[in-house]
Amino acid sequence: MNKKTFALKGTVCYSETPNRLFVMEDAYLVCDNGLSAGVFPVLPEKYQGIPCRDVSGCLIIPGLTDLHLHAPQYRFRGTGMDLELLDWLNTYAFPEEARYSDPEYAFRAYSIFTEDLKRSATTRASIFATLHGQATELLMDLLEATGLKTFAGKVNMDRNGSPDLQEESAAASARDTARWIENCAGKYRNVKPILTPRFIPSCSDALMDELSALQKAYRLPVQSHLSENLGEIAWVKELCPDARFYGEAYDRFGLFGGKDCPTIMAHCVHCTDEEIALLKERGVFIAHCPQSNTNLASGIAPVRRYLAEGIPMGLGSDIAGGSSLSVFRAMTDAVQASKLRWRLLDDTLAPLTLEEAFYMATLGGGSFFGKVGSFEEGYEFDAVILDDFNLPCPLPLTSKERLERLVYLSDDRNITGKYVFGNMLF
Amino acid sequence: MNKKTFALKGTVCYSETPNRLFVMEDAYLVCDNGLSAGVFPVLPEKYQGIPCRDVSGCLIIPGLTDLHLHAPQYRFRGTGMDLELLDWLNTYAFPEEARYSDPEYAFRAYSIFTEDLKRSATTRASIFATLHGQATELLMDLLEATGLKTFAGKVNMDRNGSPDLQEESAAASARDTARWIENCAGKYRNVKPILTPRFIPSCSDALMDELSALQKAYRLPVQSHLSENLGEIAWVKELCPDARFYGEAYDRFGLFGGKDCPTIMAHCVHCTDEEIALLKERGVFIAHCPQSNTNLASGIAPVRRYLAEGIPMGLGSDIAGGSSLSVFRAMTDAVQASKLRWRLLDDTLAPLTLEEAFYMATLGGGSFFGKVGSFEEGYEFDAVILDDFNLPCPLPLTSKERLERLVYLSDDRNITGKYVFGNMLF
Numbered sequence: 001m002n003k004k005t006f007a008l009k010g011t012v013c014y015s016e017t018p019n020r021l022f023v024m025e026d027a028y029l030v031c032d033n034g035l036s037a038g039v040f041p042v043l044p045e046k047y048q049g050i051p052c053r054d055v056s057g058c059l060i061i062p063g064l065t066d067l068h069l070h071a072p073q074y075r076f077r078g079t080g081m082d083l084e085l086l087d088w089l090n091t092y093a094f095p096e097e098a099r100y101s102d103p104e105y106a107f108r109a110y111s112i113f114t115e116d117l118k119r120s121a122t123t124r125a126s127i128f129a130t131l132h133g134q135a136t137e138l139l140m141d142l143l144e145a146t147g148l149k150t151f152a153g154k155v156n157m158d159r160n161g162s163p164d165l166q167e168e169s170a171a172a173s174a175r176d177t178a179r180w181i182e183n184c185a186g187k188y189r190n191v192k193p194i195l196t197p198r199f200i201p202s203c204s205d206a207l208m209d210e211l212s213a214l215q216k217a218y219r220l221p222v223q224s225h226l227s228e229n230l231g232e233i234a235w236v237k238e239l240c241p242d243a244r245f246y247g248e249a250y251d252r253f254g255l256f257g258g259k260d261c262p263t264i265m266a267h268c269v270h271c272t273d274e275e276i277a278l279l280k281e282r283g284v285f286i287a288h289c290p291q292s293n294t295n296l297a298s299g300i301a302p303v304r305r306y307l308a309e310g311i312p313m314g315l316g317s318d319i320a321g322g323s324s325l326s327v328f329r330a331m332t333d334a335v336q337a338s339k340l341r342w343r344l345l346d347d348t349l350a351p352l353t354l355e356e357a358f359y360m361a362t363l364g365g366g367s368f369f370g371k372v373g374s375f376e377e378g379y380e381f382d383a384v385i386l387d388d389f390n391l392p393c394p395l396p397l398t399s400k401e402r403l404e405r406l407v408y409l410s411d412d413r414n415i416t417g418k419y420v421f422g423n424m425l426f
Numbered sequence: 427m428n429k430k431t432f433a434l435k436g437t438v439c440y441s442e443t444p445n446r447l448f449v450m451e452d453a454y455l456v457c458d459n460g461l462s463a464g465v466f467p468v469l470p471e472k473y474q475g476i477p478c479r480d481v482s483g484c485l486i487i488p489g490l491t492d493l494h495l496h497a498p499q500y501r502f503r504g505t506g507m508d509l510e511l512l513d514w515l516n517t518y519a520f521p522e523e524a525r526y527s528d529p530e531y532a533f534r535a536y537s538i539f540t541e542d543l544k545r546s547a548t549t550r551a552s553i554f555a556t557l558h559g560q561a562t563e564l565l566m567d568l569l570e571a572t573g574l575k576t577f578a579g580k581v582n583m584d585r586n587g588s589p590d591l592q593e594e595s596a597a598a599s600a601r602d603t604a605r606w607i608e609n610c611a612g613k614y615r616n617v618k619p620i621l622t623p624r625f626i627p628s629c630s631d632a633l634m635d636e637l638s639a640l641q642k643a644y645r646l647p648v649q650s651h652l653s654e655n656l657g658e659i660a661w662v663k664e665l666c667p668d669a670r671f672y673g674e675a676y677d678r679f680g681l682f683g684g685k686d687c688p689t690i691m692a693h694c695v696h697c698t699d700e701e702i703a704l705l706k707e708r709g710v711f712i713a714h715c716p717q718s719n720t721n722l723a724s725g726i727a728p729v730r731r732y733l734a735e736g737i738p739m740g741l742g743s744d745i746a747g748g749s750s751l752s753v754f755r756a757m758t759d760a761v762q763a764s765k766l767r768w769r770l771l772d773d774t775l776a777p778l779t780l781e782e783a784f785y786m787a788t789l790g791g792g793s794f795f796g797k798v799g800s801f802e803e804g805y806e807f808d809a810v811i812l813d814d815f816n817l818p819c820p821l822p823l824t825s826k827e828r829l830e831r832l833v834y835l836s837d838d839r840n841i842t843g844k845y846v847f848g849n850m851l852f
Contacts, residue, residue, distance in 0.1 A: 079834075295765070297769045401505045405503075
């Protein structure tokens with residue numbers, strides 16, 4: 001019996017499918033060597049005598065996945081919410097990211113970010129850093145220490161930045177990226193590098209060529225932005241007049257999914273039919289970021305359509321286009337945004353259900369990390385314990401109602417335990 | 427010098443106009459006999475020696491006003507978010523409200539609600555109870571004890587309810603309402619009765635006639651719902667075929683604003699031009715409830731237009747169509763909803779600014795209660811102290827940035843002091 005073999009006892013909830021929530025009360029959730037061994041009404045004979053943390057009265061859910069966020073923007077979350085994407089980047093995001101040329105600042109700021117991420121219900125995340133290799137490694141050192149399993153990317157941008165936030169050439173960007181990748185090699189157990197071209201307006205064709213070569217050489221996954229905001233999309237059309245749609249500007253460099261290039265594209269608010277078909281064909285993961293899409297007045301993505309097409313999808317907080325680090329908040333934002341889209345824009349796409357939002361936040365996004373986001377046997381054991389002690393109620397609630405209330409109303413005080421790949425964080 | 431004469435020292439913020447935020451750091455905010463004596467960089471000579479609570483490092487803002495919420499629905503907030511208004515009423519709201527025929531249940535449930543309201547940043551609220559007189563008085567007893575200044579209304583509904591939630595006749599409803607009003611007379615200092623016809627579909631013409639007479643006899647203010655959801659509006663048109671618009675169905679009974687009938691109408695999502703003109707003419711207060719309007723897929727109110735027309739307006743949490751009791755959350759929801767409305771529906775109405783949302787939550791809604799919602803001299807002294815201790819930042823922030831961050835990110839832990847009409851609650 002492995003030292004990572006133990007049980008949690010409580011009310012276990014996880015998504016079996018986008019529409020079906022598994023709930024078992026007074027259940028034993030068994031972790032065997034970092035993997036879930038399943039959920040049982042009675043502890044099976046082979047697990048008799050293993051350590052058991054009894055959190056009866058609490059809910060136990062899979063850890064949440066945040067498929068898209070910018071760590072260096074955490075400082076200004078909840079401020080500067082008065083502009084659309086492109087002006088917002090130039091006014092708020094780029095000046096802040098430029099500060100990360102200073103490792104001392106990076107360490108102070110990233111320490112605050114990683115501490116808060118550790119306390120949240122998130123166990124997996126795919127994170128943008130800045131273009132600075134040294135600061136990105138500092139972030140990765142701090143992420144490693146949290147115990148969370150994450151991807152982190154040094155950003156590439158060789159055009160349309162600002163005087164203090166742009167790499168000097170495609171070659172320089174590629175050289176610094178290669179050095180960063182080499183520095184990471186073998187250094188971390190929990191955090192892995194991910195190739196991170198900021199978005200098409202930030203990356204010349206020459207840079208995309210270099211990144212394509214790096215991707216193939218190091219077999220790295222890729223994250224970027226796609227079809228977020230109307231101004232951005234018009235700009236990409238100008239910059240890449242021969243691309244039939246935005247996504248093709250990534251695809252022609254082999255940086256748009258496919259078997260050997262796992263890819264996350266954030267937003268996908270305004271995708272054309274052709275773009276959606278290619279997302280599906282390539283198995284690109286969509287990171288749906290409803291709060292950011294609202295704050296930056298980008299619009300509302302047709303999530304119901306993506307679900308129906310079977311495109312892999314998770315949720316993103318998109319700090320700091322989004323102001324909340326909570327993936328619970330992303331769940332309720334996703335449901336709410338889908339209702340407004342249905343009411344105002346297109347009543348053929350029914351609003352999302354809580355079950356669907358929960359699925360996206362767990363199994364949907366978790367799948368980018370492998371067998372993650374479920375308690376079915378063989379899934380990596382990421383678990384979060386939720387205690388609704390401070391939400392008194394004059395009536396008994398069903399477990400599903402308790403879960404729904406926690407999704408809508410909880411904060412970090414309700415998160416009383418957290419495990420990643422079988423390791424207890426708290 | 428009155429015993430309620432004292433100063434708070436800190437960073438004082440309040441709305442001078444919908445677009446202008448007053449901010450003074452290291453300021454003295456003086457309370458003289460329950461009223462604000464103004465904000466000063468140095469304590470004026472006549473106030474030398476008064477007690478001073480030094481909260482330097484904290485922000486001090488006017489208490490927030492919640493212009494619309496249903497206390498008996500607090501129990502199921504954050505659950506049952508899968509239906510539109512009319513089905514939601516029948517499925518979730520009416521069955522819960524029916525429980526308040528039991529005073530023991532009412533006491534338990536209302537105790538939870540009033541305790542949470544006291545801890546919030548809200549100092550003024552206009553609240554729906556249920557149709558039960560006794561339970562409504564219990565709610566008022568509990569509200570009185572909080573020290574908050576509130577209106578609370580026994581609901582009237584003599585049609586289209588459910589078997590266990592409907593008054594037996596217009597006469598019975600009027601009789602119970604008169605008894606409730608008489609029972610309240612002289613009993614409370616902080617909580618006052620407000621006439622509360624639920625909405626037109628719940629109130630027969632005969633009942634509206636009775637309520638009109640009660641309103642005139644007791645000179646009570648009025649609260650109700652208006653033009654919230656498309657299904658509701660179509661139903662009102664069927665029920666009142668001779669009313670040119672929904673609001674006229676209240677107005678023909680004299681229950682729609684005017685000098686002698688201060689009125690709050692919640693929602694106003696889908697008002698016609700004629701209805702807007704009458705709202706303006708009558709000085710009706712609009713309670714804008716963006717979270718509820720999203721959760722129930724009602725739509726997004728044209729708030730920018732109402733502001734431009736000078737119609738009095740505040741924010742409502744609309745518990746439990748809204749799931750959050752926080753008026754800070756209502757502020758950010760208002761800004762976010764206005765952005766989606768601008769993007770998806772009508773780009774002639776610019777998104778709301780943080781200043782405008784703050785104004786609506788303070789001076790806008792507060793004005794229903796008199797001179798409330800500002801720290802200008804002569805306003806009733808409602809103050810909330812905000813401490814951003816748990817939002818560390820690697821850079822100094824301006825006071826306005828700190829306020830914006832608190833609006834987006836704070837919870838009850840950040841509310842470290844609260845005063846209503848000069849009385850310290852904590």
